[in-house]
Amino acid sequence: MPRNRGLHDREAKRADIVGAARELFLSDGFERTSLSRLAKAVGITPNTLYWYFEDKDDILVAVLTAIVTEDAAHYASVADRPLTDRLEWLVDRLQRVGPLVSTVHERAAKSETINDWHNGFHAYAESLFAADIAAAGLSGPDADAMIRIGTFVVEGLLTHAPPPGASRAVIDQLVNAISRQPLSGGAHS
Template identity: 45%
Template structure:
């Protein structure tokens, strides 16, 4: 049983659970991380985790929301940069959590909450690139960008190779 700790506010306790889950999901993977390991790391009981999250998938979504919020807070200086820089930013941000990207894709077919989060994430990502694309092809082009980013995460190369791929992509889809 976890050691007694000072009483914590509800949001603080929830944040500690999410922080523990994030660390364990990133370090050990989703499948290898049980809710009991997360609870122990956060200094709470497993039942406490269930008080805040319906299941492990809901906790994963909370972790993903936190990661997305952090990435978006770093995006502001990139927002005015060329499309290629925006795409490279996405690749760099997502590379740090590559195994979570894989988890989202593998779990979305069996988890409605993860599937909804995935669709919402793609909507956000599409919105960030649409203004840089010709209106008549923006929807398809934004999807192609997502596919290329996911491909670069699955088959990582060095920075020079990734940049060459992104530059070729931008050259082909963003021509006005």
């Protein structure tokens, strides 16, 4: 047997588990998806899952990472568009996995694995519009605050599912706020 076959087989099986978990987590929810059911969907025993993942949270992180990796590849198609369009694209992409957004927020306080992933995702999402914040003349605490406001807006749109058109209006207001004078650095009357 070729020396790397075991590694290839392991990676293929991990990918199978992640694919099945993604489908089950999105259709039935993270909490309602048992490891037994996931293992059965992949054709392995539940204990075999632990050869590939530490626990269910580790599987969720692998699913989330796969989704973000796919989205990052597609982001190139909108990277040169205005900030409003890019934020709308981000919200639209994340709405596809809306139930997992809630799961991440629920699990982050209980799981270091999920919390670490969540913090990393925030850093990634914030990096998508940090240059726009700087280009608008915001820096230091003002820039940090606006980046956090943008993150909160995106998360709010995902967790509260506004009616059609409302997301764009909220994003438009956020981008308008970014393009105004700096928050604490401007002249006050």
